[in-house]
Structure formats: structure tokens, C-alpha cells
Amino acid sequence: MSKRSFQGKTILVVGGAGFVGSNLAHRLVAEKPAKLIIVDNLLSADISNVPADPCVDFRFGSITSDQILQKLPDTINFVFHLSTYHGNQSSMHDPLADHENNTFTTLKLLERLKDVKGLEAVVYSSAGCTVAQKTFDEAKPTTEDDPVSLYLDSPYQMSKIFGEFYGNYYWMRHGIPFIKARFQNVYGPREILGAGQWRGTPATVWRNVTPTFIWKALHNEPLPLDKGGVATRDFIYVDDIVAGLMACATNGEAGGVYNIASGVETSIKDLADTINRLTGNKAAVAVMEARPWDRSGKRFGETSKAERELGFVPKVSLEDGLTRTVKWTKENMATIERCVAQHARYLAPQKAAAE
Secondary structure (H helix, E strand, C coil): CCCCCCCCCEEEEECCCCCHHHHHHHEEEEECCCEEEEECCCCCCHHHHCCCCCCEEEEECCCCHHHHCCCCCCEECCCECCCCCCCCHHHHEEEHHHHHHHHHHHHHHHHHHHEEEEEEEEEEEHHHHHHCCCCCCCCCCEECCCCCCCCCCCHHHHHHHHHHHHHHHHHHHCCCEEEEEEEECCEECCCCCCCCCCCHHHHHHHCCCHHHHHHHCCCCCCCCEEEEHHHHCCEEEEHHHHHHHHHHHHCCCCCCEEEEECCEEEEEHHHHHHHHHCCCCCCCCCEEEECCCCCCCCCCEECCCHHHHHHCCCCCHHHHHHHHHHHHHHHCHHHHHHHHHHHHHHHHHHHHHHC
């Protein structure tokens, strides 16, 4: 039984045009809120993701903007903070941009929320990689209580854990009901390759392994496997992530932290083989050098706490989720191609240099 309800409430989704944020927004619309405010600067998102519904109030810009913050209503019931500077590679290329769009967003938002009335839950999207063991040996499931390393692999990972620190402080000092949702590797519909602005590296386009593999497989290209694909990840379908976020908001304890994960460890090689099979790609794979910065080679999340305290149990298997994602990609290829094409002038010189 849910402790809290979205119906008739005012909800703020920061980053609500992005991959996870837009899927969440579409699901929240069905809960019949009084108002769903979406704030997004479209840095790595496409406006086509925003749901068209009378309850939706889209506000273009960064949550670091004083003007946007000042115009937020004085009463907000639920906040989902999903904006981010995606992801590891982009953050290493431009740590200052990562700070502006990852760390500073959280601090500015929380400073505004301490004066907001009616808050029932503020759910923050954190990352499982911030606490995952740095290993290519046999992985143990990452728990919510595992220690945080002082030697993380990227500014992105640091920003995500800094957000948790700030949230804990504002919960203890100002009583903001801050709840941390630690994501694993999310995949699924509405993750648009190339969406948003060029951020200095090809990771602007090739931003996550699953949509990249599906794109390449549908274009009959070999799937690149760093270190032969021995790394493992916990792949969770976006509908399950959305269900986990909503469970955090309705059932999570203020100050709490929860893994939103499938609990299943899958190798990148197995992911590639499955995608090639589902798409009929005969180009197979291409073995690449290991990424020198990534030490968290094998990881997956422990799910028992989320099940026990939130009632959250993931429902979509990897096979089913990938099948749905391939179908969505085919149906939305024109949008994806438009977003990828806008970066062609940046990608071409880098491709030529690599050849």
C-alpha cells in the first residue's frame, strides 16, 4: 500500500525531457496530478519527448537559473531531480560543465526547496557506479551500505555522490524529505542518440551502450566490445526505473537510499550477442582496447532493500526489454537520425582522424 499519492498534486520533474525523465513524465500524467512542471534546458534531450497534456507546464532552461527557481510555485508536493550532465566521458572532457549541470543543479534546487511548502518527497537520481567495487574479478552485488571510494573514475561519478551529500545535509538541516535512487544501466524507448547540444566528444551521440549497439546493429555494423566485452552491468528497463522512482516517492523514507536495479549481472558480450540476434545483424562484433579510465569492470545491484521497503520488483526481462527497444528504435528512426545528423560536422573530423 502506497503511503503517498500523486493524484491532484503539484509535481516538479527536473530533466523531464530527457530519457528517464520523459518516461517518468508520461507515466505521471496518467496519475492525474493537478500540475506537472517540467524544467529542462534540452542540453541532452529532445523536445519531442515531452508529453502533450493540459496538466504539463514545460519551462525551458536550467534549474540553476534564478529566474526559473523564483517562478516555481511556493507549494510543491513531489520533486524528481533527474537532470544530469551525461555521462562519464563528457564529464572528463569538460569537468566544469559537469559541475554546472550536475553538482550545481542539485545545490541550487535544494536551496530553493527549503522554502517550499507541502513537500512529501524529493527523489534524486544517483548512480550505482559511485559505490560499485572497482574490479574486473568476480563481482559482488552492490548494496546501499557499501563504502564510497575516494578515488572515483570521473567527475560524473563524483557529482552524483556530491548530490547525495547535499541532499543528506538539506534533509538533516532543513527537513527536506530527500530520497536517493541509485540507478544501474537504464535502457529503453525515448533514449535518443545525439539528442541535444554537442558536448565536445563523440559520447554526445554514442552515449550509452544499449542504444549504440541497437543503432549499429540495425545499420549492419559490428558492435564494438571493449576488452572483448568481459565487463558486466545491471541492465534495467526504463519502465522498471520509472516504477522504482515512483515507489521511492510514495513509499521511500526521507534520508533513505535505494538501489533501483534488476539484480541480474549481464556481460557486454552477452548484450551484444542478444542484440545482434534480435536485429539479425551479421556483422557480429569488433574487439577493442579497454577503456583506460573505467575500473568498475563488473558490477550489479542488490535489490532486497528496495523490494522490502518500497515494494519494488523489476518486471521486464532483458530479452523482452531489448525486443521492445529495438521495435521503438525502428519506429522512431527518423527522429534519431535527425538528432545524430546535427552533430555530423563534429563527428566527421574525429572519424577521419581515427582512420
